[in-house]
Every structure is written in structure tokens, then in C-alpha cells.
Amino acid sequence: MRAARLRTRLAALAAAVLIAPVGLAASPAAADTTGITVTYVETSRWDSGYGGQLTIDNGSDAALDDWTIDLTLPEGATITSLWNATHTASGSTHTISTPSWGASVPAGGTYSIGWNGTHSGGETAPLDCSLNGGSCSGEPGTPDTEAPGTPGDPTVTGTTSGTVSLEWGAATDNVAVTGYEVLSGGEVVRAVTGTSATVTGLDPVTEYTFTVRAYDSSNNRGPESGPVTATTDEEGTGTPVDERRVAYFTQWGIYDRGYLVENLVSSGTAEKLTHINYAFGNINANGECFMANQLGQGDAWADYGRSFTADQSVDGVGDTWDQDLRGNFNQLRELKELYPDLKVNLSLGGWTWSENFSDAALTAESRQRMVSSCIDQYLRGNLPLFDGAGGPGAAEGVFDGIDLDWEWPASAGHEHNTVRPEDRENFTALVQEFRDQMNALEAETGRQYELTSFMPADPEKIDLGYELDKLMPNFDFITVQGYDYHGGWENTTNHQSNLLETPGDPGPDVYSTETTIQAYLDYGVSPGDMLLGVPFYSRGWTGVPAGPDGNGLFQTGTGPSGGTYEQGIDDWKVIKDLSGFDLYRDDASGTAWLYDGTTFWTYDDETSMTQKTDWAQANGLGGVMVWSVDGDDADGSLMTAIDSALAD
Template sequence: MSRRRWGVAALAVGALSASLAYAPANADVETNGHHGYSKTRTVGYFIQWGVYGRNFRVKNLVDSGAAARLTHLNYAFGFLDESGKCVSSDPWADWQMPYTAEQSVNGKADEPGALGGNLNQLKQLKAKYPKLRINISLGGWTGSRYFSNAALTPESRAAHVKSCTDMWIKGNLPGLPEGSAKGIFDGVDIDWEWPASEGNTEPPNVVRDADRENFTLLLAEYRKQMGWNRDLTAFLPADPKQVDKGFQVSKVFCYLTFGTLQGYDYHGAWDAPANQQSALRVPKGDPSADEFSSEVTVNAWLRRGAPRSKAVLGVPFYGRGWTGVAPGTRNGLFGTGTPAPATYEAGYEDFHAIKPKLADPKYKVYRDERAGFAWIYDGTTWWTYDDATEMKRKARFINDRNLGGAMIWSLDGDTADAELIKALDGALR
């Protein structure tokens, strides 16, 4: 798995059992209702760096109608330093960048010396949509390097959680008056990629065998310090092997408000064959050594103890592409190629940039109705993606399996009129 992918002895069972004492007796039951929502969750990631090349701001969510469709917004990402304490990965984007009146959600320019940047826009968004839950997401593919250090000991866990709640929940930001960002974030989303398994390798993450137990203990420390009225969520891997290596599933879900299951990056430019990246089921004839699909992922988590009502399936607002792909027998599917040229990263393109290709007569649209995915192909370049049709198909899958909702990576990939989130949210129960 790509974007979303040893040395200390395991902790004593007694220490782990003691940590579970933080959990209330009914911690494993559905907790969505106390947030005021009666429908399935629609969770979207807003990327911090989108304000640069993509020129995507919080106001775009309002103008497109996307914000009104969300139950939860995850702001990505906060990082950890080597000691495991929380830091901003980009203070300029987070709270320093000044916004003009035209760029702001409330139509007012930022005041000098006060909170600015994305955080002030999120504050304005919450004022406009008071039921929207906004969480700070920590880590990500490039920001998970030091999670193992944070989770290693009782002292490091306590220091990590205190630093994160001080910064993001209490809103104490460097260079601003105390509490300047208080009230913006309702909770914390843990995006550790991945406990006890390699994730990003440039530079390499710190990985320990004890990460599996320590991940549970870290969640327990969050509940100890934050209580049970705040959201605590986690982004969780698609690969069953990584699930087994890194997660005590039933215990983890006792602490989580919900967990988001990786529903994408099953295949990509790191694989030579052009293949689905977000199919509901494994397509017939898949030559891969390991079979990946949303069905495989969801079943893996449910069989290991994840409650259906807390299992939220991730969906991509982007596609994966290859070029130099020979036609073969299935319109390019499983043909070998190299990463297709794209706007920001070869082999990766936001849906709104793929959409014009759907009207290009050089390309033809194909769908695998059984496996549940789409692709376009012009005889050499091959892109797989999720459009409104596939979003509705994903929503039906979520409804039929009685899952806890859908999670979007990421909101900036949608069209200016939010056609993907409208199709997805409109089809969810």
C-alpha cells in the first residue's frame, strides 16, 4: 500500500489491562448519537497544503456546498517531533497566512496579530455550521516517523497527549495569546502509518514490535486526558497483514469514536500492471500476489472485532494512472506501464483534473460492475477513478453492510460544484 502504509520488548499484559480501566463499560457501543447526528457519517479531510498550488481554501467548501454535506472535517496534518510531542508542520498555513475579505468564510479580512490562516477559517466554518465536528489529524504518510517514540512509555504517552491537547484543543499556539485557537477542534484523529509496520521510508519511520500494544495504550492516554465527550478517531490500514501486526482491534475500537478504513491505494504507480485502486471487490483475473479491495479490508476489520457502526470506509476523490499500457484483452486493465504524467505527482490526479478526459473522444469509459470500479483508456494511457456513479455504488455498499459512514481523501479533489460529495452523501442512509 502506498500513501497509506523493531526492538523493544512487548509490554506486560497487566499494564495493558490497567489502561483499559479508563474505558467506560459501554465504550464499545455506537457513540455517534451524542454528537447530534442521526444519519451515517460523512467525514472529509481538508489538506493544510492545499492553499498553495491547489489554491483550495476553506471557503471553497462553503461555495461548492460541500461543507453542508459533512458531519466531520479532519484537518491534515499536525506532526510530532523526535520526542513525540506535537508541533505544527506549517505554521504559516495553519495560523499565520493573512486572508482577505474575499478569501474568508465570513467575508472579513484577518486582523494583524490575531489568529489567521486555515485555523481562523475553520473557526469561521464552525460558526456557520455549528453541528460540524472538526478534528485535528496527526501524522499522515510523511508525518508518522516519531509516533513510536510518542507511544513508547507511560511518560512519553502522557507528554505527547498533553502537548497535543495544549496546542490543538486548548489552542495555545506559538506567538499568539493563550487560547487563541481554543474551540476550533472537537477532537483528535490519529493517522499513524503504521504501528509495527513500515510506512514512509524517506526518511524511515521509527518502528518497534511493541507498537501494537503501545497504540492501544496511546488511545487510552488520550481518553484519560481528553475524556469521552471529545472525538478520538484513527485512520486504519487496508492490508490485513498490517492490521494483525499493528492493532489489537477490539481494544482499539473501545477507545475510538470511529475508525476510518483505507479504501484506496490498493494499487498505484508502484505496481507495473494498471489495476484498480479502490474497487469494492477484487476483479477477476487480478494478477497481484496479494488481493486488495474494500470488501477484503472491511471483512478483515469486522472479523477481528471492529463494530460495524464504528467502521467508516474511505473513498478517494482522486485517481491513479499509467501510460504506455498495451490494450491486451480487457481494455488496458492489468497491462503494464509507467506512471502517467499528472499535475502534482506522476500517476496521481485529482478527480476534477481527470473529469475533462471523460469528455475527450480519445478516451473511452469502462466499468467493472461486479468488482465496482471505473477506468478510462485511450489505447496507451489508463486512469482509474471514482466518479458520481462509483460514489453512489460505494454508498450502497456502506448502507448494505450497515457501516458507520464514508471518509473522503481529500475534499480538494472534488469539482467546483462538489459533484462527488453530493452523490456520496445523497446516497448514504
């Protein structure tokens, strides 16, 4: 066993991650900000990137309605994307102000602003700071000099070849604990707001010792906890990775795409999956799960009314007119008979069917009504009669759980969605209602039911919409959007699913899978509870010039490219057979694209699927999720690449 050591990039983090009291250069006050502090913490660091967070702590007696923070970053530090505030920059000077939707900080309350940026290996803490023209230190006033107490000793909850996950008991403070620092060898290696953390960037088969200390908004640090020692795993091994393989099967894929449940068998995909998420169930204006026979609102015919012929059926037997269950639901039941360990969950919502979630989650009564209707319809299998099918218990045993796909709590999604600031807390209450009612159903039936959720890539949406510390105990796992970073709605060609931030990325927002997953880790989510979402489709632009490198990347196009089913998007099985295109790769960023001199497609094939899966394994994630399986070819080539990488 090698002697314990942190990699160079973590050693460099030691100074940069420390909480900085950023009121270093007070300006003449334009407004009284006595008792209001602004604290900076570097939440994470990797190669050339980092995450930063400002916390406004309003210790005054009045709400802070309008605020502007001016700060200067040290040389080599930049901000590439920022959420929960309006941001402008001029050189190294940055102005951060109240967002368009307003963000009043109540008396005694706090408000956080987060960002991702780049660094050159040095400090990222602001050199100076002012709040509404006054000091970010909250002076004048009586300073808080009392440090927090000692946290509970940490315990190890999981290890991989490059990570160690920890949790500990909360500390107390005379005002409030703002967060915790994880130390190793006397150096700060992680800073989080909750009572759990995953330390990344470690060496395989190496022993590390960790302690934890708490800090408050006045930058007082308490004593360190007792130590805990952990040894990282060998390459290619480790916990808590359990190699879940989840694929979304779309209700509408049986139409133009002609992708049936039977194709999961004939392609060899079904035997490689642990879960299928059936997309989607809908919520009506009364906040109840429902089915209707019109495309765009629901499709009972596809779900359980359509008769499949013998050659279209999983079991090789055609449906009859008098079956109480036909359609996709019956085919899924037949699939589970072939693969008894396969779980099938019903996914609620999606991009266009999240319209009524905010209303349904608004009150205790509405949450109870929504959850009971969804459980009755899908888990108990009580389907409304349609064309001779359905009835009490018709779909019993088809579904093993519920997958929540509200896009997005407290954030803009589809243009017709209702969005409320209280969606964040209401989603937590809705999840608790699902868990409570599912627990009661488990006690009644003796079956176990899963509860999962699809989560966004955008750090701003994560922060606005999810109380992850309260949510995660009620989820079996979550799937994280690892795609749609860019697309034809923007003018400039870009990658939609890059693993790392790509040099030269023009934005407007700079995303990567690494920064997205790190955001969840910063909130204390265990890596083994997250599955990385990967796309079985491409996004494209047309009218794209070659640019200085001749490959069309980061060039302005005239609009989205044509697609078989939708402008600017097409399935991989279609894109892979295009002629006249050159294939380009950036293995360092985990990206590939196709370009023919005019049309540009951001692209994922077997090679990039292997790269993404390997990355997920190396970072201790709990598996891979696919949107959506009908984009694969008849041989299941992309799913085979994922399966092979997970098996290595």
C-alpha cells in the same frame, strides 16, 4: 414476516467454517514438535471468496523459533494473499514459513497467520498438514480433551437489512479459549476470536435465532449458550448506521490546488458534512506536537498566520494584521459558526509525518508528554507565537477532537519511519492515554471531545499493528482506508478502490473493500463504528498496451503516468476533464477506469461514489470518509453523490 432462513452461501459455510484439526497426515519429524498444535479456521466466506486463519499454539516448554507448515488445500480452494508469514505454492500444496522479520512463538504462546482466498463452494480446510515435518496435532503427548465452558448468552447490539451484530460474555477453559462460533439453525455462520461478531449476508425483514459456543486449540467445543432472536431491518433502514460524512481538508491544499475553507461553502460541501479532519499535525523528535514555519515539517503560516482577503474568507471579511488567529484555523472557526453541528478534528501524522510516532509511544512517560502537548496545542488552543498570531487560547474551540493517523504501527510505512514489534501494544497504551487525558479535559471544560483513527486496508498491517478489542472502546469511530490497493509503484495496471475482488486480478496482492471490512468484522469491530474511506483522486500508468480486451486493464506499463502535482496520481477534478479517453466500468466490482490507448487511470466518479456509498449502507457501516476534499470540483459533485446516496 418471512420464515427465518440463511442464504445459500451461508448454508454452504456451515461445514467449511468449522475448526479443523489439521494434523491429518503426520510426516517423519525433522524436529520435536510435541505439544505444538496448528489449528485452522475459516473466518469468513462470501460469494467466491473466503478468509482463513492458522494458529500455532506452542504448548511445549521451549520457544519455537523457526517453523515451516506444509499443507494441501482441497480442490477449488486457493490462497490469493497471506500475511504474517512467507508463502509459496505449487498447485494445491502450500508452504508457510517464518516471515523475514522473524516470528518466534514463545512457550505457552500462540501465533496466527491469516489469508484471503477463493473457493468453489466446497471445503477450504486443509486436507493434511505438517509442522517442521511433524504432525500439526501436537502428538505425541497427553491430548487436551476438556472442552471450554459455556459463553454468556449473546445480546443484539445492532441490526441492518443484511446484518445482525452480537456480543456475549467470555467462556473459560482449562488451557485457553481460542475462539467462538456463532450458530443459527444448527449451522456455524461466523467464527471469531473475540466476544463480539457481526453476521452478514442475511435477508431483510427476517427473524434469526443465534447461539454461541467456544473452542480451544485442541478443537474441543463447549456447550452452546442460550439463544437470542433478532429481526433484520427493511431495505434502506437499520441501525447502527448514522450517516457520518467525514472529509479530510489538507493544510497544503491552499497552495497549488487553491482549495480554501471558503470553497467548502461555495461548493455546497460544508452543509453535507458531519466532520472535517484537518491534515496534518506533526510530532517532533522529542515526541511532542509542534508547529514550524517550513513546508515539509509544519506550516504555521498556513495554519494560523496567513491573512485571507474578504473574497477568500468564509464570513466575507478580510483578516487584519493584529488578529491572534488567522489562516486555516480562523477560517475553520468561521465555518463552525455557520454550521454549529459540524465537528472539526485535528489529524496527527499521515504518510510522511508518522516518523516519530514509535518513539513517542514507547514509554509511559513519552506517551504522557506527547498527549499533553497535543491537547494543549489543539484542544486548549495554546499556539506558539508566529508572525504576530498565536498565544494562549488563540485556537480554543476550533478543534473538537483528535484523529490518529500513525502509518503504521509495527509495519513499514514511509522509509524514514521507526518500526518496532512492540508498536502494537504501545499504540493501545497511547490511545488509552489520549482517552484518559481527554476525559479529564471534558470534566474540566464541560465539552465533549472525539477520538478517532485512520486504519489500513492491508490485513497484514491490521494484524501486526492493532489490538482492536482493546482499542475500539476508546474510539468514537474509525475510518478505514478504501483505496491505494494498487498504483504506479507496481508495473501492472489495476484498480485502486474496488469493492469486490476482481476476476483475473494479477496481484501481487489481491485486495478489495469487502475483504478489508470483513477483516475488521473478524476482529469483532461493529460495522457502525467503521466509516468507508473513498478517494477523490485517481492513480495512473503510462506506456500501457490495450491487451486482449482492448481496455488496458491488467496490462504491464512502463511507469506511472504524469500528474499535476505528483507522478502517478491526480485529482478527480483534473482527470474528469481529460479528452481522448474512453470510460470503462465493471459495476459488479464497483470499479471504473479511463484509457486512451497509452495511459490508464483507475477512476472514481459520481456513479462509483454512489455504488460505494450504497455498499457501505447495505453493510451497516457508520458512514463515508473522503480523502481528500480538495480533489472535488467547484460544484462539489462527488460529495453531492455521496450525500444523495446516504439520503436515499
